[in-house]
Amino acid sequence: MLQLKFHPDSVVRRSVVSAGIIFLTACGAVQKQTHESQAQVIAGLASQASEFEKAIIHKDISAIEAALTDDFRLIRSSGEVDNKETFLQGFKSADLTTDPYTVEDQSIRLYGDSALVSGKVKMTGITAGVAFTLHYRFIHTFIRSGEKWLICNSQITPIQQRSAT
Known part of the structure; x- marks a missing residue:
């Protein structure tokens, strides 16, 4: 053996x-x-950010409101700060029409239960009968709330046109 x-x-x-x-x-x-x-998660955030931009274009107040935290803040390029209520008021106005636009240079950075979504937009439309064009960069801060991601803060910064020399 x-x-x-x-x-x-x-x-x-x-x-x-x-x-x-x-x-x-x-x-x-x-x-x-x-x-x-x-x-x-990043793909889901990209989709959610796209849906938020569509809601802005179509002035879908309930969709915009559902995407924001109750204590949402927008820091405007002027330095003024809007809360959720004042931000939504702008879209409730019949004087505002926004043309469809696309987000360029979108970037999504994930930090656990928070994320930064940034990009560049050239927005056109009419407000109070006057045509406007805005070219700006934005950043949205998303936080996870249960199974959803909500925007708690946004900031916009205008992109200055460079003069030809």
Whole structure:
């Protein structure tokens, strides 16, 4: 009969090596799952940001309101600060019409349960019978609230046209 003899150190070493391989494999799976989850979150935020911009264009007050926290703040390029109520008032006015626009240079940065969504917009429309053109960069701060992401803060900065020299 064949008898196998293992040195106790070799059994321990094999157990430690096996446990290490299992641990590293599990870490890789968790990292992959986390990466995929982060990509899914970013895709969801991009979609939600797009829906918010569509709500702005169509003056969909209920959709705009649902996307904002109760303590939402907008910092305007003038330095003035609007709260949720004053921000929504602007869209309730019949004097405002916004033409469709697209967001350029969109960037989404995720920080756990908060995210920064920024981009560039060239907006045109009519307010009080006068045509307007706004070219600005914006940043929205989103926070996770349960299963939803809400905008708690926005800031806009005008992009100055450079004169030809």
